[in-house]
Amino acid sequence: xxxxxxxxxxxxxxxxxxxxxxxxxxxxxxxxxxxxxxxxxxxxxxxxxxxxxxxxxxxxxxxxxxxxxxxxxxxxxxxxxxxxxxxxxxxxxxxxxxxxxxxxxxxxxxxxxxxxxxxxxxxxxxxxxxxxxxxxxxxxxxxxxxxxxxxxxxxxxxxxxxxxxxxxxxxxxxxxxxxxxxxxxxxxxxxxxxxxxxxxxxxxxxxx
Numbered sequence: 563x564x565x566x567x568x569x570x571x572x573x574x575x576x577x578x579x580x581x582x583x584x585x586x587x588x589x590x591x592x593x594x595x596x597x598x599x600x601x602x603x604x605x606x607x608x609x610x611x612x613x614x615x616x617x618x619x620x621x622x623x624x625x626x627x628x629x630x631x632x633x634x635x636x637x638x639x640x641x642x643x644x645x646x647x648x649x650x651x652x653x654x655x656x657x658x659x660x661x662x663x664x665x666x667x668x669x670x671x672x673x674x675x676x677x678x679x680x681x682x683x684x685x686x687x688x689x690x691x692x693x694x695x696x697x698x699x700x701x702x703x704x705x706x707x708x709x710x711x712x713x714x715x716x717x718x719x720x721x722x723x724x725x726x727x728x729x730x731x732x733x734x735x736x737x738x739x740x741x742x743x744x745x746x747x748x749x750x751x752x753x754x755x756x757x758x759x760x761x762x763x764x765x766x767x768x769x770x
Contacts, residue, residue: 568767571624571641574727576735577755584757586768588640593623609647610701613679616643618699621681625695632690638767639683644754646730648674653730662720662731666741669730671710676730676752677703682764700763702756704747706734711741 568588570581581588597619605612621641628637646653648669656662683697724738725731732738734745734752750757761768 565636566766567635567637569624569637569639571621571639574642574754576733576753577642580750580753580755580757584761584768586757586761591624593620593627595623597623606652607650609645609652610677610679610703612652613643613645613677614681614699614701617641617679617681618697621683621697625683625685628685629687629693632687634687634689636687637683637685638764639685640760640767641681641683642678642755644676644678644729646674646676648672655727655729656725656731659720662725663716665731666711666716666719666725669708669732670716671708673705673707674730675703675705676747677701678751678754678756680756680760682760682767698763700759702748702751702759704745704749704751706745706752707743708741709743715741 568586569591570577570588571592573590573592578590599616601612605615618641620643621639624639651668653665653669656665679699679701681697681699683695686694719732719737719741722737724733724736732741734742745752748756748758
C-alpha cells in the first residue's frame, strides 16, 4: 500500500526510535483528549489483556479524531502499552521518587515479565461516503532478571532521571541496563514496541 499513512499514537521517544530504526515512515499523533488509562481491579488479574485494552484505547482515540475530521486516505494507526509484571503485581509508571524506589526494590534479585501490547487500526476513507475500519491487537512478552541491587545502587540509578516515565521505573536501553543480569525474548518488547513482530504481522507498514 504505497499510499498508506502510518500514524504512531504515542509520544514515547523510544517507540519513535524503534520505528525509525526499522525503516518505517510514519508520523506521530497523540489524542488531543486524555485517554482514560484506568483499569478495573479484575483487569490486573490478566495483565496481557489489560495492556491490549489500553493499546486499543490509545489507537482508537486517534482513529475517532480522524473520522471526526473527515480525513480522506488510508491510515494505519498504531497504539501501544507496556506493563511490567512480577508475580501478581503490575508495575506501571512511578508516581514519584519513593514509588520508583519501591518498584526497583521489589524487582531486585528476581525475574519479571515485560508485556507490550500493540493495536493496529486500519482505516480506509476513499471519500466522505465510504469508510472501512478494522483492527487487530497482539501482545508480546519478554522476561527480565535483575541483579540483587543494593540501596546505594538503586539511589544512584534514580539520580539518572530515567525512571519517571517508564513502567517498572527503569530503561533497559539506557543506564538501566546495568541493573539487568539477563533477559529472554525480544529486546524491543522490553523497550516498548515489538517492532520486528509488528512488521511480520503487518508487512505493509514498511515501504517496499
